[in-house]
Amino acid sequence: MQNIRLRARSHITLWAAFSLYVLLAFVEQAVAAETIPASHADPMISIHEGFVDENVCTSCHANEAAAFAKSNHAKAMAIASDKSVRANFNNASFEHNGLVSTFFRQDKRFFVRSEGPDGKQAEFEVKYAFAYEPLQQYLADIGGGRLQALDLAWDTEKQQWFWLGEAKPAKPGSTFHWTGPFYRWNRTCIDCHSTAPRANFQPETNEYKSSYVATSVGCQSCHGAGAKHVAWAVEKSRDAKMSTPSNLGLSKADASACFACHARRTKLLDGYQPGKPFLDYFSPALLRPDLYFPDGQILDEVFEYGSFQQSKMARAGVTCLDCHTQHEAALKAQGNALCTQCHTKLAPERFVKFNPGGDFDTSTHTRHPVGSTGAQCTNCHMPERTYMKVDPRRDHSFVIPRPDLSAAYGTPNACTTCHEGKTNAWAGENMDLWYGKAWRERPTTAHAFAGAAQNDPASIDALRALIADREQAGIVRGSAVAVMSRVGGIDIAADVKAAAEDPDPLVRLGAAEGGANLPSEQRLDAIGRLLADDTRAVRVAAVTALGSTPSLGLLGDARKNFDTAVKDLRAYVQSNADVAETQNNFGTFLFGQQRAGEAEGAFRQAIVLDPALAGARINLAELYRVTGQNEKSERAYAEAIAVSPAQADLRYGHALSLVRQKALPEAIRELDEAVRLDPVNSRYKMTLAIALDSAGRTGEALTVLDLAVAAGETDASLLGAAIQYGLKLRRYPETLKYAEALARQRRDDQQLAELIRQLRAATGGK
Numbered sequence: 001m002q003n004i005r006l007r008a009r010s011h012i013t014l015w016a017a018f019s020l021y022v023l024l025a026f027v028e029q030a031v032a033a034e035t036i037p038a039s040h041a042d043p044m045i046s047i048h049e050g051f052v053d054e055n056v057c058t059s060c061h062a063n064e065a066a067a068f069a070k071s072n073h074a075k076a077m078a079i080a081s082d083k084s085v086r087a088n089f090n091n092a093s094f095e096h097n098g099l100v101s102t103f104f105r106q107d108k109r110f111f112v113r114s115e116g117p118d119g120k121q122a123e124f125e126v127k128y129a130f131a132y133e134p135l136q137q138y139l140a141d142i143g144g145g146r147l148q149a150l151d152l153a154w155d156t157e158k159q160q161w162f163w164l165g166e167a168k169p170a171k172p173g174s175t176f177h178w179t180g181p182f183y184r185w186n187r188t189c190i191d192c193h194s195t196a197p198r199a200n201f202q203p204e205t206n207e208y209k210s211s212y213v214a215t216s217v218g219c220q221s222c223h224g225a226g227a228k229h230v231a232w233a234v235e236k237s238r239d240a241k242m243s244t245p246s247n248l249g250l251s252k253a254d255a256s257a258c259f260a261c262h263a264r265r266t267k268l269l270d271g272y273q274p275g276k277p278f279l280d281y282f283s284p285a286l287l288r289p290d291l292y293f294p295d296g297q298i299l300d301e302v303f304e305y306g307s308f309q310q311s312k313m314a315r316a317g318v319t320c321l322d323c324h325t326q327h328e329a330a331l332k333a334q335g336n337a338l339c340t341q342c343h344t345k346l347a348p349e350r351f352v353k354f355n356p357g358g359d360f361d362t363s364t365h366t367r368h369p370v371g372s373t374g375a376q377c378t379n380c381h382m383p384e385r386t387y388m389k390v391d392p393r394r395d396h397s398f399v400i401p402r403p404d405l406s407a408a409y410g411t412p413n414a415c416t417t418c419h420e421g422k423t424n425a426w427a428g429e430n431m432d433l434w435y436g437k438a439w440r441e442r443p444t445t446a447h448a449f450a451g452a453a454q455n456d457p458a459s460i461d462a463l464r465a466l467i468a469d470r471e472q473a474g475i476v477r478g479s480a481v482a483v484m485s486r487v488g489g490i491d492i493a494a495d496v497k498a499a500a501e502d503p504d505p506l507v508r509l510g511a512a513e514g515g516a517n518l519p520s521e522q523r524l525d526a527i528g529r530l531l532a533d534d535t536r537a538v539r540v541a542a543v544t545a546l547g548s549t550p551s552l553g554l555l556g557d558a559r560k561n562f563d564t565a566v567k568d569l570r571a572y573v574q575s576n577a578d579v580a581e582t583q584n585n586f587g588t589f590l591f592g593q594q595r596a597g598e599a600e601g602a603f604r605q606a607i608v609l610d611p612a613l614a615g616a617r618i619n620l621a622e623l624y625r626v627t628g629q630n631e632k633s634e635r636a637y638a639e640a641i642a643v644s645p646a647q648a649d650l651r652y653g654h655a656l657s658l659v660r661q662k663a664l665p666e667a668i669r670e671l672d673e674a675v676r677l678d679p680v681n682s683r684y685k686m687t688l689a690i691a692l693d694s695a696g697r698t699g700e701a702l703t704v705l706d707l708a709v710a711a712g713e714t715d716a717s718l719l720g721a722a723i724q725y726g727l728k729l730r731r732y733p734e735t736l737k738y739a740e741a742l743a744r745q746r747r748d749d750q751q752l753a754e755l756i757r758q759l760r761a762a763t764g765g766k
Helices: 001-031 052-061 062-069 185-193 218-222 227-238 256-259 303-308 312-316 376-381 401-407 414-418 426-436 445-455 458-466 475-484 493-499 505-515 520-532 536-546 554-575 580-592 596-609 615-627 630-643 648-660 664-677 682-694 698-710 716-729 732-743 748-762
Strands: 077-079 093-098 100-105 109-115 119-132 134-143 146-149 152-155 160-163 265-266 282-284 385-386 391-394
Touching: 052 062, 052 218, 062 160, 062 218, 093 160, 100 414, 100 475, 109 134, 119 185, 146 185, 146 376, 218 475, 227 505, 265 385, 265 554, 282 505, 282 536, 303 475, 376 414, 401 414, 401 426, 414 426, 426 554, 445 458, 445 475, 458 493, 475 493, 493 505, 493 520, 493 615, 505 520, 505 536, 520 536, 536 554, 554 580, 580 596, 580 615, 596 615, 615 648, 630 648, 648 664, 648 682, 664 682, 682 698, 682 716, 698 716, 698 732, 716 732, 716 748, 732 748
Parallel strands: none
Antiparallel strands: 077 119, 093 100, 100 109, 109 119, 119 134, 134 146, 134 152, 152 160, 265 282, 385 391
């Protein structure tokens, strides 16, 4: 028996040596050919310099690879096959709003027959399955290297097709048609579903030659390029005494690696490597009212970065890996055990400063039976919001339920979300009984941000208090600066300037973005120092804000800093060369710098990238107007309207160009159309009234303004014009009504008071 054991050990030793030999040979071959496309079924795989084939990682790290294979990250993207495709492609049909799409197979390949970019039915090959659960999308090849995500997806739980949209399906040729820019994988999705992807957009042909190291998310997505690590491993196997580098030749896998994808952000630079500063490669969206509720909870699809940055956990040093396993991306514990890792009676030493200690996992705290749905920490403090119709995601700001804020501002709260049919008042009364009323006085961002969203000047002081409170998260303080700059009625240049000197880069980012809303003569003094900021996101925001002030008068280091920041801006534009909005914004910057030729090129490129982008066409038309090319301006507007006839701002801009062409009747028709398309826009109504009066149709002009006043519009300039036209037509009773409405805004205006006295006398009033 002993001899058998010895022979077995000898066999194992020999097998291990043989395996090591094979591994080394495989690794050396991979390192030597790291820039040669790998022989995989996926034609887009190309092992970029510094990277290795993902199989090399697996050959040494089998346990980690096995764990990772269980995660949805590992299934982020796959070649369409019987194994990867979860949807019904057996001649299944789906109809929505009269549009029929059919899914079928042919020669082991997958196809969809649907409406193409020209509006006609056509067949498209589905090349890739995209994501895994709770929904799976599919990428179809439409030519030119473009892979488009279908706007029809497969519900993996209900096992049925569904439409991802909300309103009517977009028209062919538009931004949001499934063949348009929004659904383009190369532009919108590529960064986060593959390993080391490169869009490789070709501006000269408007095509793509995209590639990546691995089809799906892989080891090098989080650990960085692996060639140096593999080279070290090979040498180490030959020389056991060789020193071991602290990072083993790999990038540091920290939270930035997670946030690079789990964030609503703009890419500033290609080639992000884990461990590099997040804000040097990405500019995150701040707490805008279209993205977040006033209390910071998630509204639009913003992923996790912005909400988590607001939390006390983030400020205490908690990271993604405190709750989620590194490779499976699963929770480290189930139920409340996940939270009681830290939230125990005795605070863990790591978090003593923030003292998360307490007896929370009890019915005394939760007021729900132990183990029940209502007693789960996440259900109260991480409420879910569903995106893409079937994908519930938890809020990571870890808010405390506030039904009083829900009643005031429409913010969600877990109480009424769980207890359907119950009111916020009911929830508030129960919380009063359980916890007293002190919870109603807890500090919140909601009052300040809700007021600012309504352009209430009274919100300024509340925003100032948030900015001054160093206990608030940087993203909250930075957002407060940016929001403050959009609220009129008060000079906040000093606040922006002070924020520009804050040590937190997110506060400085808010200052840079806020600087764009200051009067041009105040911007340089307020945010000029940010042109030389240590953080790329701040520099790009600052130079963008200063771009419309060409006469900066910068000398010496100031000019050098501006020019360096412009290089950062150009790198950002290059990294987003296929994004029409980026080209349009860059054109605006160039035009502000009086580089009309380059600006025209940028606007035209934006139109090529997305013909339906009205803003680029308006900007191009305005460029022609300002440079005295009125015929081109009018033609650019006309072309834009042919593409987007229901765009009110296009109609308005076209009307102005027609006025400059002295085509007043045609301009009035366009203004009338702009008002019809956007009936709440006072500026359109004012301009229409002025045009009607200029055409001798003052009575019609007054009717336009009278309808606006009757609808509750009290804009001072609108009332002033109504008074002028009323006097001109000698319609004194109506004029008196307008004058009294204006007087309520201008109580100290003696001229207006005298006019009202005269009008009352003329109409027999008092």
